[in-house]
Amino acid sequence: MTLRIAPIRLSHIHAPVQDRLDAVVDEIRRIVVSDFAPVDEVNHYLLKIRGKLFRPGLVLLCDQLNGEANRTAETLAALIELVHLATLVHDDAVDHSVLRRGMPTVNAMWSHQVAIIMGDYLYSRSITEITRLGEIEPIRVIAAAANAMTVGEMRQLVSHDALAFGEDDYFRLIDSKTASLMSAACEMGALTGAPQHRDALARYGTELGRAFQVADDLLDYTADPAVTGKPSGLDLREHKVTLPLIHALPRLSRAERAEAEALFRDPEPSDEAIHALVEVIAAHGGLEYAREKALESAQRAHDALEGLPAGPVLEALHDSVVYAVERRR
Template sequence: MGLDTAAAKPHEKLARMLEGDMDAVGTMIRTRMASEHAPRIPEVTAHLVEAGGKRLRPMLTLAAARLCGYKGTDHVKLAATVEFIHTATLLHDDVVDESRQRRGRPTANLLWDNKSSVLVGDYLFARSFRLMVEPGNLRVLEILSDASAVIAEGEVLQLTAASDLATGEDVYLQVIRGKTAALFSAACEVGGVIAGAPAEQVRALFDYGDALGICFQIVDDLLDYGGATATIGKNVGDDFRERKLTLPVIRAIAAADESERAFWTRTIARGRQEEGDLEEALALMARHGTLDSTRATAIEWATTAKTAILALPASELRDVLHDLADYVVERVV
């Protein structure tokens, strides 16, 4: 889920502001992903970790802690924890989805094999739990361990709802809140908790991360039907080929007439896809305006995120987080 190259780049501003802490996070990641007995672990991990991802989630942890006045070093461990959890889920997701490209590069399961991807993902989950207990904060442990379970729950829900044309927007929201927003919100929340911030600020950080994560995933799903491969880091139309019921498709199905529903039944429910079906799917979504309505929904969630972050003390860092929400949706505006 890469960010594009538009002129305004809040994530780059954020990286510059957090450069020292992010360097420490990078060092910790390289140290903790090492394995004395299984060299394939750091090989597979490095392939994904060093593939040019923006590391937005760990930056959110560092930014949240700094916004709340934190002066210690445990936020670095928590940021590394968040990145390990994220990397582990990507390794597992690529196996489940049989993906062949991630961040513009071949996936680990393609370069090595499914077994290696799953087992290295398991190792990273284990390392993340080792890291998250080191600060000795039970609330932090609760937040991050709960988020790990919710992420898995969201992926399983998506699996069970996949190809079911009865899947509605409520289930879609539950899926993306689990598979994506849960880690965004946890990354922000633990930054406030480790800083000892007041409850209302911690809640605001959670709400910001939740809304930003939902917006991020909606935009990612939208870009699958209109983004450049170089921008989104995967092949355009992958979600359609994998028969995923994302918001533009769910809305097109809800508005479909009898012949259109037959198309969706054949391509999504039964998986019998033919040449030209992606173009037909795009035409149906255009006919019913579901790409535009999905874009509007993403903007609504960005507004929710911007409103939430205003509860934090005014600062340049807060302004960058505010702008980040706008930038996420600018990729599709």
Template structure:
């Protein structure tokens, strides 16, 4: 698995690069929003309660499984960046986390995943039916929170994001195992299934602070581009040793025949013989011993991971640029630095 060594060598060769920069950026963001995040966590615990005991059990299993709560933290930080001093951002951050958690429950069923963040998935413990239904419950709770906020603009942004996420998941299902998927088509999928919620989570911060449209658009752009960065690095992680640190085995996407950007690039750049390999393993799911190792060699040969990271850096630069209209303060710097955190996960 030479590709893993390649990434590590590049990382260590970066002059003056602090290996812990990304984690430090995350810690700074967490520190800035700590008091607000405690209120968000209390809201989450309260709102996922139900007289149907399985609902809080299953929802709690997912929500307490070690996620960084990045999306609700983005809502909190965006709100404070815009000078917001009220309390609406707390329940709206919980709303964002419920939307995210609902999509995770549904995704694990669709992907037939057994592990998430090193723990058994809810569907592995309670079965697919319970996971889907509790996911529906969390979606419903999120809409209750949207309505309770009372803003039609907030309701428009978050409800639209929910429908776009669903469209992205269906589009990914339709194009699954299709090695003819283009880079543009794949970017369309991740813009919908991942970036839409990042964008909405940030944009509503400007809305509740009653900031001008330019600031609302800037935060929407920041969140969308950050979400693309996040997903592209996730694509890289599935073929890198860092995946083991996240509780997943290397090559889960490969085994499922999931077409991600590294595969798109390796397929396009490969010989006809190599393309036949990808068609057999990804389209037909006819996989044999040694195929994952060959896939890693081809991905490395065609610089598919390096170039996916470079694309992530491009979108990261766009995310940073979107914040230049805001005052230079701790919140803006934390949001800028979190871009590095998302990219540095690849190393």
């Protein structure tokens, strides 16, 4: 299947499972409820700033691939979203980020200590709930993903100021931090609804996650902050090395390399310095290269779906790949 170019709305992708996503939101609320007011206060805020349910949608689509819906998948979809939310809360605290989707982060609203505790709470509630289901395979899948994401966060932490961070390091990082959970989402959906396609859907999720993260890193260079809800050039501001910069670095002149090194030494680089480095990266093909790599992973995700049952769900899975690489926020 060839890639489309026009962006696709997430509502279009979720159409086959939209009514079930409402049940997922109810499950999320049920799972995180607490009789301890400080925890409940933060939970209430987190549910207001939660994402677009892309990963839970993948669980439900994969569950429904064979035409039937398993109610257990709605709980698993809620758990995937809670684990994802926990990683975001922890990441924001580690990075000292102040905005997430245009709203203050938990660490900005409360404190870094509260953010770490709340991330732990979301993880522990997820594990408590998944053990209640009494099935070992979903536990195995989500535990492996959580472990990979933890290692990935450490990789990212130690990569700051590391202009020697290479392309292999980068893809190892995004496989840990992003692709692992998307693969887990697809695999968990397969466990409840399409077990014969478990391996294919897990591969699909991995490649989808890679495409999603490369495209997301590219958006950091190209997107309008008013649309994304976060400052442009945030990765460079936080001294994170992503694929556009990795590709451009060997091609920089001596003067350009010196400017890049100066930016990474500066604890608070100026907007002008960030803008100048973005222009240099673009001039050396870094943005185009990242786009090509996102499309390569996207094509492999499409290929992983070959031979699966045709219908609206399969179309939605293909459209999810297009959404991952063509979205604007």
